[in-house]
Amino acid sequence: YSLDTGLVLTVCDITPASLVYANELILLFHNVTLGMAALKDILGDTLKNGRGEDVKTESLNGSDRVVGLYFSAHWCPPCRGFTPKLIEFYNNFKQTEKGENLEIVFISSDRDESSFVEYFDEMPWLALPFSDRDKKAQLTKKYKIGGIPSFILLDAETGAVITKKGRDGVMTDSEGKNFPWFPKPLKELLKGKFLKSATGGATTTDEELQGKVIGLYFSAHWVSVPGYLNMLKVYIMA
Incomplete structure (x- = not known):
């Protein structure tokens, strides 16, 4: 996502095996998925x-x-x-x-x-x-x-x-007053504090996240599909 506009820049399917190629994923993110599609x-x-x-x-x-x-x-x-x-x-x-x-x-x-x-x-x-x-x-x-x-x-x-x-x-919005109906920017949605760990109680704020590339990791402890790798959606923001 773009923090400023809320536009989706890329969505990546990540598996545990693919994390071995983290550097390649970062390179792909910067050089390909952010490239303009004519x-x-x-x-x-x-x-x-x-x-x-x-x-x-x-x-x-x-x-x-x-x-x-x-x-x-x-x-x-x-x-x-x-x-x-x-x-x-x-x-x-x-x-x-x-x-x-x-x-x-x-x-x-x-x-x-x-x-x-x-x-x-x-x-x-x-x-x-x-x-x-x-x-x-x-x-x-x-x-x-x-x-x-x-x-x-x-x-x-x-x-x-x-x-x-x-x-x-x-x-x-038949008069188009809010056209082109941009989604609300993530910097507005992510206002507040976030836990740094589940047990320590340490937090960080949305202001400290500005200017960083952030992955939103959607997961749960109970997710398990025997015989298959769990597919995890990671939304990249810049």
């Missing part, structure tokens, strides 16, 4: 606009820009209910001072291209070409899309996920 690496070189014309993905780049990935399909009733609300939000937000900072890309789960064309014709934004089914599958896996509609917001410069709850943002 939008064209995420979405491909070109997208489509409503007229069927190619649009360079690089045209969406920008330090203050946000790209929303809208996973949806015409056959999905909840999608058909949410899409008009998203269109209304998009059109209204585009009229504001920050309107140029937002673009949306439709990621279709339609069953055939004719359904995609009919559905996309309602939308005022861009779309991943329907023919690129491999890229659609990669995006679904990358962002762990378990159901639609799903609206994910990305930082256009770094490719980092700002929020996976864009749908909630549209429904609860």
